[in-house]
Amino acid sequence: MTESTLLHLSNDELLRTTRAVRKRLDYERPVSRQLIEECLQLALQAPNGGNLNSWRWIIIDDPDVLRQVAEIYNGGLDDFIATFGDAGYAGAHVPGAERIETSTQHLRDNFHRLPAVLLPLISGRTDQASGHPGAVFWQAGMWGSIIQAVWSFMLALRARGLGSAWTTGHLWREQAMADLLSIPYDRYTQVGLFPIAYTLGTDFKPAHREPLEKVMSWNTFED
Numbered sequence: 001m002t003e004s005t006l007l008h009l010s011n012d013e014l015l016r017t018t019r020a021v022r023k024r025l026d027y028e029r030p031v032s033r034q035l036i037e038e039c040l041q042l043a044l045q046a047p048n049g050g051n052l053n054s055w056r057w058i059i060i061d062d063p064d065v066l067r068q069v070a071e072i073y074n075g076g077l078d079d080f081i082a083t084f085g086d087a088g089y090a091g092a093h094v095p096g097a098e099r100i101e102t103s104t105q106h107l108r109d110n111f112h113r114l115p116a117v118l119l120p121l122i123s124g125r126t127d128q129a130s131g132h133p134g135a136v137f138w139q140a141g142m143w144g145s146i147i148q149a150v151w152s153f154m155l156a157l158r159a160r161g162l163g164s165a166w167t168t169g170h171l172w173r174e175q176a177m178a179d180l181l182s183i184p185y186d187r188y189t190q191v192g193l194f195p196i197a198y199t200l201g202t203d204f205k206p207a208h209r210e211p212l213e214k215v216m217s218w219n220t221f222e223d
């Protein structure tokens with residue numbers, strides 16, 4: 001990695017402008033394995049419970065495998081959409097919902113063309129923790145031992161002119177993905193699928209969020 005490949009964003013700018021990128025991914029331009037590994041090396045510095053390092057990272061860049069991964073991703077989203085029924089999607093009224101929908105569709109249509117995709121795994125089954133004493137402790141420990149590393153990976157991509165998007169759609173078909181990639185389903189929970197591609201342009205803006213005063217309180221819970 002040479003300095004010249006960094007965008008030289010300030011820390012605050014990086015945190016403010018790392019977006020879910022779907023329409024502005026460059027589906028044509030190859031991404032080197034070296035660059036992906038470099039971003040993962042940085043990601044591995046994230047905190048994880050007990051420093052157990054009980055994560056696994058699968059990168060898919062074989063076009064044949066990627067085509068099958070894309071099919072499972074799309075099938076999972078179909079399963080999710082089928083759950084809406086007549087009530088429609090609960091998030092349909094959030095600001096920018098239409099743009100999210102067209103952008104999500106764009107990624108669905110082009111998923112198989114991505115240069116590479118990351119699939120992180122965390123040891124254990126978060127669904128098996130449900131109903132046991134300390135279930136929330138175990139679930140928080142598992143998710144908290146992988147999410148920060150994945151976000152670091154996405155920040156490292158952005159710092160280098162690449163983009164990604166957090167996606168969980170395929171988890172409706174987690175078992176099918178486990179079968180495809182020889183993942184021991186009973187021992188590892190899949191976190192999501194993370195596109196890896198250069199972005200078309202590097203200028204990204206802050207997103208809409210509920211204002212801080214609406215979601216924050218001091219010393220006691222406020223609804």
Ligand SMILES: Cc1cc2nc3c(=O)[nH]c(=O)nc-3n(C[C@H](O)[C@H](O)[C@H](O)COP(=O)(O)O)c2cc1C
Nearest residue numbers: 018019020100103104107165166167168169170207
């Ligand atoms: C937990 C989670 C799951 C998501 N799942 C999907 C998904 O399956 N497909 C997709 O296209 N985007 C997915 N997204 C992306 C969100 O739609 C996106 O982050 C949101 O619209 C806000 O946009 P921003 O990240 O650019 O601020 C997911 C994001 C998160 C955090």
